[in-house]
Amino acid sequence: MRERVLVLGPPGAGKGTQCKLLAVARGLLHLSTGDLLRAEVAAETTLGQQVKAVLDRGDLVSDHLVLAIVRNRLALHRKGWLLDGFPRNSTQAATLDDLLADLGQPLQVALQLQVPQEELVARLLGRGRSDDSEAVVRKRLQIYVQQTEPINAHYQARGLLKCVDGLGSVQEVATRIANSLDECQRGEGTIC
């Protein structure tokens, strides 16, 4: 099975946690742009220093840089994949369409993990990452609403969007996601 899946949802929805489990369970590549950017910061490269300043403010890194990262990884990869944290705005969504067409790797489903805002703030503040202070968390949620959430319509219009309730234990959410992906494999409709 070569599943090709976008995992969408606000910061704190559990995308990273769920993608790690799914990648193992279904033999998929987990491509998290946030993790790749943090690895760049940890390596203390010149690029990493520039990226760190952007991450610490809660802003988005440039489309150009993130696209280069994704393009390189997908081009080298022939199995199924999960994209986590990408695309983040309409430019990235349009470029991803072009990239996947070029690579002959059409998207199968965009899973939208749904979690209410108050729960997101509580989760993010409890996580303790360096970009998880209250002001930065609120900014990241605001950028999500303004720039990222609108791309759901792009996938919905193409019948690719599937919503999954992200509340509950990690295992409960993982079971819901697995059921949704199994439905897609059986060719059952995508719904939100």
Ligand code: AMP
């Ligand atoms: P995440 O781990 O997905 O929450 O991402 C952490 C931070 O990395 C974000 O707040 C952005 O600064 C940056 N980032 C991750 N993915 C992207 C992307 N697709 N485009 C721009 N910036 C990104």
